[in-house]
Amino acid sequence: MNVFHDIEELRAAIGTHLGYSDWHTVTQKQIDTFAEATGDHQWIHTDPVKAAAGPFGATIAHGFLTLSLVPLLAGRVYRVEGISMGVNYGADRLRFPAPVPVDSRIRAGVELLSLEQGGGGYRLTARVAIEREGAAKPVCVVDAVSVLVP
Known part of the structure; x- marks a missing residue:
């Protein structure tokens, strides 16, 4: 876990990959x-019997x-x-480059892209890439924008 004690510590980490979360199973x-x-x-998503015969072989997460x-x-x-x-x-x-079949384990990698003052605080953009255990492609890639209010 990366803990930033203030905005300046966070600013110093812009441009770095912070690592990965632990695994989470999608049930x-x-x-x-x-x-x-x-x-x-x-x-x-919701019919395991029909989905078993479908293109993914099981239900998939939305x-x-x-x-x-x-x-x-x-x-x-x-x-x-x-x-x-x-x-x-x-x-x-x-x-969403790839599906998440039921009972898959996923985790997120986080890279801090930018930090700008504005919007009533600081706008932080972080690229979050969610990967599925054993898969070649990520299942979700998003440049998530948050406002951090002092």
């Missing part, structure tokens, strides 16, 4: 709960479920102290 229960929350009940795990996984790589709060601001780039 069918998690996929079903996400489907329930979003109303996206497409069979490739791309946006994978994206929604960024705060959890990135939070296991680094944290910034000395701020009152951090809020999600958006994403500059988002891709």
Whole structure:
């Protein structure tokens, strides 16, 4: 875990890869709960029998479920102290190059790209690449933008 005690320590780390989170297993229960929350009940996510005969051989996580795990996984790589709060601001780039089959183990690698003053604090852009254990391609790559408020 990388702990930055203030904005200046964070600024000094811009341009570096901070490392990887621990592994997280994506379960069918998690996929079903996400489907329930979003109303996206497409069979490739929620019907294990039909999905077994489909293109991926099993159900797969929603791309946006994978994206929604960024705060959890990135939070296991680094944290910034000395701020009152951090809020999600958006994403500059988002891709889902490969699927996440049920029961896959995923983890996130984090690279700090930029830190700019503005938006009521500091805008931090971090490239988060989520990889699946044993896969050649990442399953999600996002340039996540946060606002850190002093």
